Amino acid sequence: MVNNRTILITGGTGSFGKKLTKILTRNYKPKKIIIFSRDELKQFEMSCDYTSHSNVRFLIGDIRDKRRMYRAFEGVDIVIHAAALKQVPACEYNPIEAIKTNINGAINVIDAAIDKGVEKVIALSTDKAANPINLYGATKLCSDKLFVQGNAYVGPKKTQFSVVRYGNVIGSRGSVVPLFLKMKDNGVLPVTDKRMTRFWITLEQGVQFVLDCLDRMFGGEIFVPKIPSMNIMDLAKVVAPDCKYEFIGIRPGEKLHEVLIPEDDARNSFEFNDYFVIQSKFYLRNIKETILFDGKKCSDGFVYSSDNNNQWLSAEDIKEIIKNNLDFE
Secondary structure, rough: OOOOOOEEOOOOOOOHHHHHHHHHHHHOOEEEEEEEOOHHHHHHHHHHHHHOOOOEEEOOOOOOOHHHHHHOOOOOOOOOOOOOOHHHHHHHHHHHHHHHHHHHHHHHHHHHHHOOOOOEEEEEEHHHHHHOOOHHHHHHHHHHHHHHHHHHHHHHHOOEEEEEEEEEEEEEOOHHHHHHHHHHHEEEEEEEOOOEEEEEEHHHHHHHHHHHHHHHOOOOEEEOOOEEEHHHHHHHHHOOOEEEEEEEOOOOOOOOOOOOOHHHHHEEEEEEEEEEEOOOOOOOOOHHHHHOOOOOEEEOOOOOOOOOOOOOOOHHHHHHHHHHOOOOO
């Protein structure tokens, strides 16, 4: 899907964009990769790694700027939309800014993609968009719905929109793993709640899942990978076994357990070997095609939650993942 295509990555200097660019240039043969972001320093630092790649270009811009999006999307075949305000406390304190980027920015991506004839758009989502309790999750839920329903605005154009939703990314900026590694020398590790669980996925797994979904998508789906859960105490004991643990309580906007498929979405969801597909309640043209690919309809009442998962990371698994992801980006 990506070979000989022009691919634009919004938020391309973030953790996901950097890993995606590395994998694309290493394993595939795209015609051009456009890194679109608003931070000139991050672009300069990233560009130093691609001086020998004439097909990697860097564009300064903000997804809030519709005119800039239209110029950037000229001649683009595929858009991976990774730009967002993602820090929960920052979004709570700056709600209007979160809405401008995560919602208004999504609208700009959709309009520009349709009008400029982009073939496929995949938007990155988060487990916090399922039954959200914080503003970040609420803006991403709204963004998800915009991208799914963006297919209804296409008309005779060819653009397809889909969403990929997954959990916490080991190795991304702001992840708890580098935080624990940084604080373990203090002898005391702050832990929210010993019962807390989270879904976990590595950056490389997340990137590969997105690339796989480019081939799978018809438009209108939310793709959810089957990924393992981890208990926060298991992580703490692996990272800092000699530390004392200070239980600080769940912070505002946090959940004890995260959900990737809420119960109300189960009736529109299909299970595959290593992923799920949530079909839109309103945009259902693709159910037939999905079933043809051996999807099994989820039962009513099904919930895909980090505490009821049938895949769990052991202490050895956690050690191995941390060992292989110490080059946090």
